[in-house]
Amino acid sequence: MPCCNGRCLAASFLFLLVFNLAALNICYSGQVYDSGLELIYIESNVGGASGGHMALKINKNVYHFQQFADGYFRLKRDRWNHFRLIYNDLENRSLFVAETPCPSRMTDSIEGRFTRILLGQERNFENLAALRKDMELFDSMKYGTGYLDVEGAGLFSAHETDVSPYMAHLKEDALSVLGQTYLADQLACVERNMKNLAPSSLSSISLPGARVDIPPLITTYSTKLQELISLKLALTWLRGERAANRGILVDAGPLEPCVHEKLRDFAASIRKSATGLLASSRPDRGRALLVQMIRYQAVMQSLETGRLVITDPFPDDTGEVSRTALMGDLETLQLLIQDAESRLARAKKNICSTKNMDEFSYNVLENMAARWAEITKSRYEGTPLRISENIEIPSRGKKIGIRCFKGAAPDIRHLVQQARKDHDLYAAKLKRIYSYNLITSNCVTELVRELKKAFLDEGTMTQAFTAGLDPGPAAAFVPFRFFDHWVSHMNVLRVENLPSYRKRMLAGMYRHENPLRVYLRECNTMTSSIYRPDHVDSSFLLFTDDTVLPRPVFGAVNTAYSALTAASGLFTLPFDRARRIKQGFWGIIYSMPELFFANIRKGSFTWTARHTEN
């Protein structure tokens, strides 16, 4: 901490203590804002969150800078409900929301800037992925046949011969609208273009500049080749030469009559869309066409069988939760199945209440049905659970062999070198733009930096905003200190506390049960009915986030308990990969602040009921 002596540290500590106390006393009205500019301070918890967190809410979106598993520090946009689920419920952290008056012109400007950063970010990482793909393709081509992973190529099967009669509908439409020779002509054209497309490196790449810039798209050899291959596959399969990959079609339960009716109309719109895509000038229309073709197959199968059949939308590189982890927590798994069921039911209800089902609503149905089918399969067949936080489009990929042209080995080696150089150069630049630094580039500093720029762009940097966004060096990077500064300088209308999940549950119990009995039962991890020990949390016995005066005593008990856990870990070392020792060690570390009235650890949850959405 710059320029911070013992007195300053003591002051900070006192502030932390007072803030903790004050936080407990702010009333919770249960209201959720829907508009305006709101700064959110998220209390600390263990793990990667011990410094607290800061976010900005504009309407129903929350913008915040976050470290990602790949090491980059990026802007994230979450829906308010999702944000609350993660931070307020699962991570069990209280939120403090400062409602700040701000003209709508300015909130538009801020949101515009953040959206621009998100788009620039997406483009930058797309460019990096394209450069990596070129590098990998050229590298594999050194030894003869190279391989290119083509998204969408796995939606149809090269082996199954049972060609779907539904593809004939799409073919008939195309031929009648675009002409009898259209498919053959297009295929010939694509093959010609593929022949003419020689592997080449980029003459020059434009490196990304500022975070807010949307850099030019880098169209690499592998991007162009992938587009041509997708289109070729789509045209070939449309002509009736391939069957759908059966493994990708998922049965997602019975089909309600009203959904059946909407799907019938949607089938007609897919037919129209497929013809439109065939005639389109989009260079990437091949992949879009493949998706529409497999969806048509799924929709028609649904109509025929009276069961909801969807295409599996999980991407190939999606995360997974292992069978062991799932089976170790069957109760959570059962609750998650119920939750997935109700979400699917809600998606169906929404579809039934709309006039026409379009691609947006179908995609939501597809995603919800796939999540339900996935989790049910994991529960009853014991398979790992694939997970994804994003909305997905079916994209099952397949490695396609790319033959190397004869006598070109020296060129290929040169191409590999050049592609690696381009990739590394781009990656190094991104590391600089999206880097995390505890003091100079964290969730507070970057949020403030972008806010200032948004206000300056708009030419509306008022005196209040100037003071509010300039907290001085000691508060400029510490979330709770910056929040306090904002509250005292930005004419904040009110600060609302959204207590953590455990505190909300406790409040309900205190209202309906004997308070002493509730306290004695819920103050510890052994008998608590709200909390279930999770291996993500460090070892601890007593909760200290809802008590202040006994905190040092509880802290001492937690320290002793953690030390015992660590010691017992020596006996389980051969079986648990030192898990208990680590839990005990971190338990001791996070118990230390409690000895001095401060609290970081709150306990966290693997599953919570979705109170935030009701």
Add this chain to the structure above:
Amino acid sequence: MNIRKLFHMFIAMVMGICLCSGCSISYSSKSSSDSSRSSSESSSGPSTSDETRKAYEGDVTTYTFAIGTGETSPEDFLRGLSSIAEQHGITDWESYKPTYIAIGRGLKKTGISRDQLQELPYLQTLLLGQEKRLGYIKEGF
């Protein structure tokens, strides 16, 4: 070591722990986090189709505004739109009328005149033989 020094040391440690990780770390994006909690995070899934539509249109507007009168090639403009659409769960953005209205809104923010719209080089491929599309863009302008 006197008590005061010891106190300062502990305070420094407390603050150190508070600050050691700074901000939150997200492991959710396409990474494998082997716990039931990640299944809970995943189960939240996509937003409603209305929210997605609105976000998509907002992104298209900002994208077009950012490009402005710049030198993007028509093909790259189309690829850019496809990428945005994919993030919001749609593939056939071309047949979705609000796409053009959102483009029009973005172009209006750039300050160009209505007459200049059809002359923008990167719109040429999208508008080729598609009078209706130009009409929709003008509707959003």
